[in-house]
Amino acid sequence: MMLIPCPWCGPREEAEFHYGGQAHVAYPSDPAALSDEEWARFLFFRDNPKGPFAERWNHSASCRRWFNVVRDTVTNEILAVYKVGAPRPVLA
Amino acid sequence: MAGPGSDLPDHPDYLWRNPEPRRSYDVVIVGGGGHGLATAYYLAKNHGITNVAVLERGWLAGGNMARNTTIIRSNYLWDESAGIYEHALKLWEGLEEDLDYPILFSQRGVLNLAHSLQDVRDSVRRVEANRLNGVDAQWLDPQQVKEVCPIVNTSPDVRYPVLGGTYQPRAGIAKHDYVAWGFARAADALGVDLIQHCEVTGLDITDGKITGVQTTRGRIAAGRVALSAAGHTSVVAAMAGIDLPLQSHPLQALVSELLEPVHPTVVMSNAVHVYVSQAHKGELVMGAGIDSYNGYGQRGAFHIIERQMSAALELFPAFARAHVLRTWGGIVDVTPDASPIVGLTPVDDLYLNCGWGTGGFKATPGVGWCYAHTIATGEPHPLNAPFSLDRFTTGALVDEHGAAAVAH
Amino acid sequence: MTQQEFRTVQGGRIDRDRPLRFRFDGRDYTGYAGDTLASALLANGVHRTSTSIKLGRPRGIFAAGAEEPNALVQVEAPFPEPMLTATTVELYDGLVARGLGGQGRLATDPDPARYDAVHTHCDVLVVGAGPAGLAAASVAAASGARVVVVDDRSEPGGSLLGTREAKALDWVASVAADLHANPEVRLLTRTSAFGYYDDNYVVAVERRTNHLGASAPAHLSRERIWRIRARRVVLATGAHERSLAFDDNDRPGIMLAGAARTYVNRYGVLPGRRAVVLTTNDSAYAAALDLLDAGVAIAVIADLRPSVSPLWTERLADRGVEVLAGYGVERVVGEERVSSVVLAGGREFEADLLLVSGGWNPVGALYSQAGGKLRYDADLGSFVPDGCREAVAVAGSANGTYGLAGCLAEGTGAGRAAVEATGFAAGTGRELPAADESPVTPPAHTWVLPGDETVQFVDLQRDVTVAEIRRATGTGMRSVEHVKRYTTAGTAHDQGKTSGVLTSGVVAHLLGVDVGDLGTTTFRPPYAPVSFAALAGRDRGALHDPIRVTALHAWHQANGALFENVGQWQRPWYYPRDGEDLHAAVLRECRAAREGVATMDASTLGKIDVQGPDAAVLLDRLYTNLMSSLKVGSIRYGVMCRPDGMIFDDGTVIRLAEDRFLVTTTTGNAAGVLDWMEDFLQTEWPDLRVHCTSVTEQWATIALVGPRSREVLGTLAPDLAVDNDSFPFMTWRDTTVAGLAARVCRISFSGELAYELNVNWWDALALWEAVLAAGAPLGITTYGTETMHVLRAEKGYPIIGQDTDGTVTPQDLGMDWIVSKKKPDFIGKRSFARADTGRPDRKHLVGLLPDDGETLLPEGAHLVEMESLPEPPVPMLGHVTSSYHSAALGRPFALALIKGGRDRIGQRVYAPLGDVLVPVTITGPVLYDPEGKRRDG
C-alpha cells in the first residue's frame, strides 16, 4: 500500500486513488488526420518502462484531481509529483 | 506413515547441463520460462532445430512460471482463443508421457462462478460457444455447484450470492515447476543449451534483420531470435526499438499450510475475485487480483491480499482458520484486449510471444508448439495467426475481458 | 493425569497458583498460566509431539518460539484450528490439541469469532521488544514521539525472558511500565509484524483473546490486523538459532540450546535430566550453565571449534563438565527419544537431551521484504542487513550484534536516530542495565558433519536431508531457489526459519561455492502464518462490499420485492405476489405497463450536473451525437464511446439552461462517466469552463409508465398541463407533484406514454406513496428491473453491458442516426474509420423470433446457419443477448448480436439448445409498436 502524496490533500493511501497510466499522452488534436497506425498508437501503445515512469493518478476518493507522478516501477518509490500540464521534471 | 506429498512421484535424477554459451546459435530464445522452454522443445522435436539456446536472466523458470496458480482450462469465449487453448489442453493430456516426466496434471475440473444476472448471461454465452467449439463445458445451477464443490457457500447470506457457474471437467491444474523442468530436461536432451544467469541486454539488428543478442555473458549471434520474456517483454523489445501494447502489472498469489482434502476442484470467481485450488500436498493455492498500476517489483500491495481473503471467506467460510503461509507476486504483461500477441515483428527474424497476462501457464505446451512453428517456418501457425500485433491497428481485437470471460 | 515431573522447584515466569488443564493426543495434563503448550508438555515429560511429514519419523519440540519446525499441533477445542506450533500456543484451560505430522484439519462449523483490522500511525515503529527494541522504544518514547512497539510474545523482554539476567529483567519491567504509561505509545504484545510493504507500511497481527480459551470475551475481535504506517521503523527482531546437519539430528530430545535455556528460565521446565551439548559457538555455554543450575546434568560439551574459549571451559570445568574441542556428534541413539549420544571417535554419553547450536541467523525477513539487502558476514557465519531504501534501521541481534550490551547500545542509537529523523529531539530513555560481557571466541562455520547423508536433516519440517539436497544439485541445479523447489526445503509452515540458511550452507558445501554468493531464498510475507479470517476481518457478508440502496429500499423490502445486485446497488428485480414465479410476476407487471399504469424506482441512474459556459462543447465532444443543439426544456438520448469506438455508456441529457445540463448515466457507470468527464476537463481541455457535480443521490427518480400514466400525473400535478401539445415527448417541466417540488421528464424506456418524476431524496417516499395512492383506482402496479428489461427489449432498446460487451459500436446497434456526421470529432469517431469497424459482417443487433412461438431462448445461446450440427468447431453467427416472454407479443422473443444481422432479416437460423436445434427467424430489433404510436398515450 503506497502512500501517494496528493498535491492537494497530502499523502494518502493508494486505495484512495485511481491509476491513469502513462502521463503526457495527449488526445490528438486532429484524429482524422492520423493514419490507422498512428491512431492505434494513441489508443493502445503505452510506455512500460522498468524504472522511473511518468504516470497519472486521480485522487478519486477525495479531491478528484488528476496529477502526475514519476514513480520507479521496480521499487514504487515516488520520485516526483507534479500537476497536470506541467512538464516532466528532470530528475538527477 | 505416509504423509502428504510422500506419494508424489520422484523427480528424475538428472535434468540439465549447465553449458557455457556458444558464440552462435540458429535460434536464441530470450526467456527461460515455461513458454521459452516449451518453444525450445518443440523447435527441436517438431522441426529438428536443435542448435538453440534459451537465455534466462535468473534461474530457469523463476519468473511467472514459478509463481502461477497453475489453472489449466480452455473454456474461453472467442473462437480464436478456444482454438489455441484447446490445442494446449489436448497437449496437456498427453504431456506427461511425451516428456516422460510426472507433471501432476490433474483434470479435476474448473468452476467459474456467476454472481449477477449479467454473469449468468455471460457464462451461458461462454458455455454455448465452448460446446460449439468442441470444448467441454457445462452450466451448473447453485445446487450442482454445491455437488461439484460442497464447501462453496451457495446460500444467499453472501454479499454476492452464487447464481450458478460454468464447469469444464477436463480442466484442472498441474505442478508448475515440474512442467518447466520436464520441458527443460527434454529440450536439453535434444541438444538445446539452457543458459542461466544470462540476461539479454541488447538486440543486434542490421538492415532490419536481427543478427544476435548482447548478454551479460557476452554477445551471442543468432539466425533467429524469439522473445519469451513475459513481464519483461516491453523492456527487451525496446532494445529493438519496438513499442508494444503491453503494461506489466504485479499479480499476487498465496498458499496456506497443508490441509486435509477439502477442495476437490478449482473454483474461480471474477465478481468476488478469488480463485482457489488445493494442490497435491494439501496447500490451498489462491490467486488475487492485479495491482492497478505498472510494477516490476515481483510483489504487490497488501490490501489486495486482504480483499482476496475476504472474498475467499465469502465463498468458503470453512477456510476461516486456515493460515496464509506465504504470499508472492509475479509480473504479468497485459494487453488491451486481454489476449496474447504471438507472431512476427517489424524486424526480420525477430519473433514475439507475450501478453499472456494472468493466464499463460495453461497455454504453455500450446503456445510452445505454435510459436516453434512460427519461428521455424517464418509464418504464423494458423492457431496464433489471429494474435498478431497488427490487430491493434486494424481493430480486430480478441476481446476476452470485454466479453467477461475470466482470466487465469 | 500426570504430575508435572519436569517442573523446576521454583522460578520461571509461570503462575504456579493458576493450574490449567489441557488434553494432548488424548491424554489429560496440567500446566500453568504463562506456559505455552510446548512448555506444558515438556513439564509433563512429553517431548515427542508428532511424526514427520514424509518419513513418519518421531519428532519432538525443537525450539521455543515462532521458529519451531517440528512441534506442529492441531487445536481441536474450543474450536478447531489447523497447524499451529506448540511453542506459540499459549496454554489455556480446556485446550484440546493433538500432534500433527501432515495436514491440518479445517472446522466444519462456522467460526463464531470476530476478527478486525485497525489503522494506526506513528513516528517510530519498533518491531521486537527484546533489549534492543525496548532500548530503542525507551529513547524514542521519551522524546514525545508517537511510538508503536510490537512483539509476538506474551510479554516484552525478548530473549532476556529466557535468561536469569536479573538487572536486565528489572530494566525490562521498568521500560515496559514507562511505555504503558505513555499516552503516545502503544506497546502491543502477542502481535507479530508479518509484512513490510511500501512506504513503511507494516502489517501486524495481534492475537487478542485466544489465550483466554473459552472465556474469551465475544465482543472483542479474536485476532486483529494492525495496519501501521510508520515514519521510521526500527527492526529489533532478534536472531534465530540454527541447527547442524548430523546423523539422526531430528530425534525427539534434540533441541536448540537457546530454547532449552528459555524452557528452564522462563517456563521453569527441565527439558531433560541429562544433556549433551553440541555447538559451534559460545552461546550454548551459557545455556549449559543455566541448565546445570536448574538441575540438569551436562554430560559433555562437544564444540566443533578446534580451540574453545578458556573462560567458558573454565566455568564449566568448575562445575565438573568436560568440554571437548574439535568434536562433533557421530550418532544419536534412541528413536522415540534420545537415549545417548555418540561423539566423533566413538565416545558415547548417556543423555535424554541433546542441545544444539549451529550458530545464529539474524531475523532478516521484514528487512528483506522492505527491500533491504542481506550480506553474508563470514566472521559471524550469517546473513546480516546491508542497506535499505526504506526508512528503516536494524538493531541488536537482528543486526548480528549478539552481546547484550551491544544490543542495548544499538537499540538506543537506533531509537535516537529514528526520532531525530522525524523531527523530535531525542529524549533520555531508562538508564541501561549494566551487562557483563564475556569475550567472544569466533564461531566455527560448519554446516554438515561427517556421516550418513540420508539421515542428516536440513529442513525438519519438510523432511529434507543432505542426501536429497545432493540429489538436487546432481540434477544440474545450481540455485538455492531450484533446490528449494526440488526438495521443498523451506516451504513448510515455518518457512525455513531455522533451516533456510542451513540449506544454503549445505548447497554451498556440496557445490564447493561460497555461501555468500549463493544467497538465501526470498523472504516473503507473512513472517509467521496469519489466519485467513484475520485478513478478511469484518469485511464479510453484508460488510464485504458496500450495499447501495435508494430512498425507497425499505418500502421495496416491505412489499416483497426480490432484489438484483447491479454493481453495488440493490434494485428491485420483481415483486412476486402470492405464489408467483418470476415469469408470472413479470408478465403481470408488463401487462400493467402496456395496458394501464405501472411505476418503478429508477433512482439508481447516475446523474451529473454539468454547468458552465462550455458545457455544451464538452458534451458535444463526449457524446456521439450533437448536444449543443438541444433546446432548454428538452431532452435528448445520447451514447458515449471510448476512443476505440466501442460504446461505453448511454443515457439522457436534459438541458436545464443555456449553460447547464443534467446528464444521466447507467446505474453501474455513474462514477465512471463522471471520472471520464473530469479526466478530459482536467487533463485534455482545461480551457473549457465546465464544472461537473454528481447529483445521483440528490434526486430520486420514479418512472410512471403506461397509457394511463397521464391520468395519474394529472391528478398529482394540478399545475402541470399534461396534454401532449403542452408537454411533448422528450421535454421536461419543473412543477409541483403531490405538493412536492419536482422535475417531470417525458421520457420513455418502454415505448409507452411515460414520465420520470424527480424529487429530492427526502421526498421520495412521499412521492412514491402519493403516486401509488393516485394510481390505485387504475390498478397501478410496481415493477422491477426484469419488467423494465422486457419492455425496452420489445422496443429494441439495448442495455449497455447486456446487449453490448465492449466490442460493439453504435452502428452495430443500428444507431447510425446517433453518430453525428456534422461534428468534426467526438470521442470514438476516428475509430469508426478503422478496417475492422467497417467490416460488413460485423455483428448487428437484431430481433429473433423462435419459429415455434414457444421456446424461450436462453440468454447466451448462440446461432448457427445449419440445420444440423457438423463436427466442432461449428461456425457461429452470434449470440442471444436478451430473451423474454412477451405479454404484449404473446410469445417469446429475443435480441441478438448476429454477424451481418441486418442483411439477414427474414432469414431462418438455428439455436442449438442441448441436442435440439431451434429454428428462429431474424427480425428487426423493434418488435413492439414499430411505428411508435403508443409514445403519446
Place this chain on the structure above:
Amino acid sequence: MAEQTMIRRSPLAPAADRLAGVGSATGGAVTLAEVPFLTQLNLRLDPTGPAAEAVAAELGVALPTGPGSASAGEVTVLWLGPDEWLVVGAPGTEGELEARLRSAVGDAHASVVDVSAQRTTLLLGGARARDLLALGCALDLHPRSFGTGDCAQTLLARAQVVLVGREAGEFWLLVRASFAAYLVDWLVDASTEFTSTELTAG
C-alpha cells in the same frame, strides 16, 4: 413549507434507534446520531478569482484553500478540492443560500449545485470515536494531525465520506445517501468492540 418538512424522510430516519443504541451499548464511549436535512451546496470556482472574494464577503468567511473548513454563523464551508467546496448550512436554507451564492458570484465562471439530499450527516462522539474510525479509515486521526475544523474526504469502510473534526472531539461524517444504511451497519458492528469495558485492548 412546514408541511413539506413533515413528510420528508432523512436517509437514516429508519436507523435512528440503532444509532441511539450505540451510545447506550457502549456506555457513551461511542455516540452516533444523524443530523438530517443540513443544507449542502456544492460550490465550484477559481479560488484566486473575484468570485472567491465575493463568496467570502457574502458568507463572512474566506474559503479554505486547503484541506480544512471554515465557519461563520450557521454556515460551514468544507474544502473538497482546489476549486470545490461544500457549503453547509441549517436545514431548509438551501434555496436562500443558493440564491445568495449565485448572486455573489455574478457572471464569474462558477457553479452552485444544491446537493443537500446527496449526503446525510452523522454526528460521531464519545471518548472512543477516534478508535472507532480507525477501524476503517486510513487517515491519521491523532489529535495532532486531525482536530477541530479539519476536514478530509476519504474512505471509511470503503465508502466515500467527508470527515469533519467538530468541537469537543466530535466528528461529522458526511456520507452519500445510498451508502448511509450500509455505513450505519458497519459502524454499529464496529462499535461492538466498545460494548464492554472488560479487556478493551487497543
